[in-house]
Amino acid sequence: PLLCLSSHNSSGGSTLLGYIGIDTIIEQMRKKTMKTGFDFNIMVVGHSGLGKSTLVNTLFKSHVSRKSAGWARDEKIPKTVEIKAVSHVIEEGGVKMKLTVVDTPGFGDQINNDNCWEPISKYINEQYEKFLKEEVNITRKKRIPDTRVHCCIYFISPTGHFLRQLDTEFMKRLSHSVNIIPVIAKADTMTLEERQEFKQRVRKELEVSGIEFYPQKEFDEDMEDKSDNDKIREAMPFAVVGSDKEYQVNGKRVLGRKTAWGIVEVENPNHCEFAQLRDFLIRSHLQDLKEVTHNIHYETYRAKRLNENGGLHPISSSDTQESNL
Amino acid sequence: MDAIMLQEKLVERLLCPRVRTARQKEKQYVGFATLPNQVHRKSVKKGFDFTLMVAGESGMGKSTLVNSLFLTDLYKDRKLLNAEERINQTVEIIKHTVDIEEKGVKLKLTIVDTPGFGDAVNNNECWKPITDYIDQQFEQYFRDESGLNRKNIQDNRVHCCLYFIPPFGHGLRPVDVEFMKALHEKVNIIPLIAKADCLTPNEIKKLKDRIREEIDKFGIKVYQFPECDSDEDEEFKQLDKELKECTPFAVIGSNTVVEARGQRVRGRLYPWGIVEVENQSHCDFVKLRNMLIRSHMHDLKDVTCDVHYENYRAQCIQEMTSKLAQDNRMESPIPILPLSTPDVDTEKLIKMKDEELKRMQEMLNKMQQQMHDKEQ
Numbered sequence: 001p002l003l004c005l006s007s008h009n010s011s012g013g014s015t016l017l018g019y020i021g022i023d024t025i026i027e028q029m030r031k032k033t034m035k036t037g038f039d040f041n042i043m044v045v046g047h048s049g050l051g052k053s054t055l056v057n058t059l060f061k062s063h064v065s066r067k068s069a070g071w072a073r074d075e076k077i078p079k080t081v082e083i084k085a086v087s088h089v090i091e092e093g094g095v096k097m098k099l100t101v102v103d104t105p106g107f108g109d110q111i112n113n114d115n116c117w118e119p120i121s122k123y124i125n126e127q128y129e130k131f132l133k134e135e136v137n138i139t140r141k142k143r144i145p146d147t148r149v150h151c152c153i154y155f156i157s158p159t160g161h162f163l164r165q166l167d168t169e170f171m172k173r174l175s176h177s178v179n180i181i182p183v184i185a186k187a188d189t190m191t192l193e194e195r196q197e198f199k200q201r202v203r204k205e206l207e208v209s210g211i212e213f214y215p216q217k218e219f220d221e222d223m224e225d226k227s228d229n230d231k232i233r234e235a236m237p238f239a240v241v242g243s244d245k246e247y248q249v250n251g252k253r254v255l256g257r258k259t260a261w262g263i264v265e266v267e268n269p270n271h272c273e274f275a276q277l278r279d280f281l282i283r284s285h286l287q288d289l290k291e292v293t294h295n296i297h298y299e300t301y302r303a304k305r306l307n308e309n310g311g312l313h314p315i316s317s318s319d320t321q322e323s324n325l
Numbered sequence: 326m327d328a329i330m331l332q333e334k335l336v337e338r339l340l341c342p343r344v345r346t347a348r349q350k351e352k353q354y355v356g357f358a359t360l361p362n363q364v365h366r367k368s369v370k371k372g373f374d375f376t377l378m379v380a381g382e383s384g385m386g387k388s389t390l391v392n393s394l395f396l397t398d399l400y401k402d403r404k405l406l407n408a409e410e411r412i413n414q415t416v417e418i419i420k421h422t423v424d425i426e427e428k429g430v431k432l433k434l435t436i437v438d439t440p441g442f443g444d445a446v447n448n449n450e451c452w453k454p455i456t457d458y459i460d461q462q463f464e465q466y467f468r469d470e471s472g473l474n475r476k477n478i479q480d481n482r483v484h485c486c487l488y489f490i491p492p493f494g495h496g497l498r499p500v501d502v503e504f505m506k507a508l509h510e511k512v513n514i515i516p517l518i519a520k521a522d523c524l525t526p527n528e529i530k531k532l533k534d535r536i537r538e539e540i541d542k543f544g545i546k547v548y549q550f551p552e553c554d555s556d557e558d559e560e561f562k563q564l565d566k567e568l569k570e571c572t573p574f575a576v577i578g579s580n581t582v583v584e585a586r587g588q589r590v591r592g593r594l595y596p597w598g599i600v601e602v603e604n605q606s607h608c609d610f611v612k613l614r615n616m617l618i619r620s621h622m623h624d625l626k627d628v629t630c631d632v633h634y635e636n637y638r639a640q641c642i643q644e645m646t647s648k649l650a651q652d653n654r655m656e657s658p659i660p661i662l663p664l665s666t667p668d669v670d671t672e673k674l675i676k677m678k679d680e681e682l683k684r685m686q687e688m689l690n691k692m693q694q695q696m697h698d699k700e701q
Contacts, residue, residue, distance in 0.1 A: 047493075047494075048494055048495060049491070049493040049494035049495050050493055051493075109498060109499065110499060111447075111448045111449055111451075111499050111500045111503060112446075112447045112448065112449050113446050113447065113448075114446055114447045157384070157491075157493065158384075158523075159382070159383060159384020159385070160384050161383055161384045162383075162384075164444060165444065165445055165446050166446050169446060185493070186493060186523050188522075188523050188595070189492075189520050189522065189523035191593055191594055191595055192595075192596065257525055258525055259522070259524075259525055259526070259598070259600075260526060260606050260607050261595075261597075261598035261599055261600050261601075261607060262595065262597035262598025262599075263597060263598075264595075264597050265597065268596075270596045271595075271596050271597055
């Protein structure tokens with residue numbers, strides 16, 4: 001950075017005699033992030049047929065999730081919930097993202113769904129454990145591969161009445177270990193009025209059951225955050241429709257679903273709230289999701305682990321942690 | 326003048342033979358061709374009854390569809406339970422009865438609702454209350470039928486069960502298969518694809534094919550439409566064929582009236598268009614209604630009486646006779662029911678008749694004796 005004389009004053013600080021160029025650090029960070037790229041892990045949970053894969057494909061505008069065509073003739077519905085993680089590298093504007101979609105086929109599909117959330121809970125904790133083990137190693141990798149689930153989208157069935165028991169059970173148990181974003185799936189089943197009523201009821205039930213979905217109120221950092229997040233919390237759960245087919249509407253090509261009585265436009269805010277979800281998830285809160293996962297959920301797990309059995313390795317512990325943070 | 330009189334006579338003679346044959350025909354005409362009319366008039370006076378069961382998870386639009394089918398408002402005062410109230414809910418059986426009259430024909434319609442089905446986390450055997458209910462109705466009818474006062478038997482047997490399959494899946498789920506297999510030999514099952522307005526026409530076709538395949542694969546016996554008589558006209562046969570290929574019906578219901586194409590119709594208003602319930606290119610509601618009410622209502626009742634009830638009855642009798650044989654008692658042709666039927670009065674009657682018979686027998690013997698004596 002060259003020294004050049006200028007008469008600009010920086011507000012609220014000592015007046016600089018020249019331009020140093022500290023602000024270019026942002027640019028440096030940006031360049032570095034672009035070079036290294038970053039990871040994002042998203043989990044989708046909901047019983048089969050709610051359009052999970054289609055929604056993820058629509059969100060990231062690419063085929064990152066293989067749509068299940070249902071169970072093939074001789075295939076059986078898995079007796080326990082399976083966890084299937086598939087990774088893709090997608091690029092936009094010079095920024096590379098390694099996106100991992102974690103699917104959970106079999107959730108809620110059995111007649112007896114007791115404890116079907118356990119394999120999911122186990123998987124999430126296993127990722128924390130993996131990261132923890134890497135962190136406490138003597139020789140650590142420069143960049144620990146992050147497989148922790150940053151965001152779990154929970155698909156609510158659009159019955160129009162209430163949340164189902166399974167929904168509340170799952171969200172209650174997992175909202176403290178992962179960021180849960182509930183969405184109302186296949187929202188084109190309901191008219192706008194029905195949607196509003198359903199949303200109100202669902203939000204009330206979530207409140208009554210004490211389920212803190214992302215963005216959690218307690219993690220709002222400042223007033224600006226709070227007001228932004230309040231607006232989002234008011235509008236959640238978003239009622240979404242997904243599609244990977246394009247149709248011509250008013251001279252434009254849009255993603256939608258074509259029925260005998262009209263075309264449902266996925267990105268039209270008058271039709272459904274997909275655009276809002278996408279903006280929220282990807283354009284404004286992507287980094288925040290990762291930070292909350294790392295700073296809060298992971299730390300909670302770590303604290304728990306360190307407190308039980310008196311800690312992990314004798315070498316590990318506080319020293320290396322503090323210097324890292 | 327003579328010519329005119331001649332003409333008149335000729336005309337008379339010409340007309341005469343016709344009059345004679347008419348009178349001859351009158352003698353041959355018996356008049357029982359009016360029998361269908363008589364039956365019709367009697368049944369109209371008596372009225373019909375029909376019991377329809379609806380089953381499926383909550384939120385499938387069952388109540389809305391029932392209201393749309395019968396143009397009623399049965400669920401006006403329904404209060405949806407909140408989460409806490411629903412925690413320990415088991416499957417209930419709730420009956421709504423409504424009397425509908427149209428063009429002088431009275432129908433007593435009973436709707437059997439099954440709230441709570443499939444809503445819990447653990448739904449093992451959630452169909453048991455439903456099968457129990459159906460069996461109970463059969464049992465009650467069986468008792469009444471074997472009893473003495475048969476004039477006013479109330480037929481509460483379930484004639485048809487509409488099963489709502491969610492449109493969100495990829496076919497039948499385990500709970501669907503188990504439910505239908507538990508009930509297919511007790512009641513006429515008509516599977517429906519619920520809330521079909523969230524599917525595109527392609528998706529509907531795929532789902533229907535898938536469901537038909539799976540019904541075959543799992544050996545589920547859903548209600549079969551009877552075959553057309555061979556003497557029906559081609560148009561009817563074509564319609565019948567289309568109906569059969571359309572199953573399971575993809576239906577939509579609505580409690581609201583919207584304005585579409587200049588008319589007021591039952592429908593659903595979306596920002597992207599209006600779904601009309603009675604528009605055949607939108608859903609199969611009209612086909613279902615026609616089939617259920619306008620053409621096959623009677624057949625549904627017949628199959629319930631002739632097949633499902635008879636199966637139950639035969640099974641019941643078999644169980645009873647085997648139980649009797651176990652107890653080492655004589656087998657009786659008439660099943661001895663463990664409970665009910667007023668005994669005291671009928672026993673008295675039987676005794677009276679017995680004594681009368683005895684007396685008559687004695688008198689006969691006396692008369693015979695007398696005759697015998699006289700001869701000698």
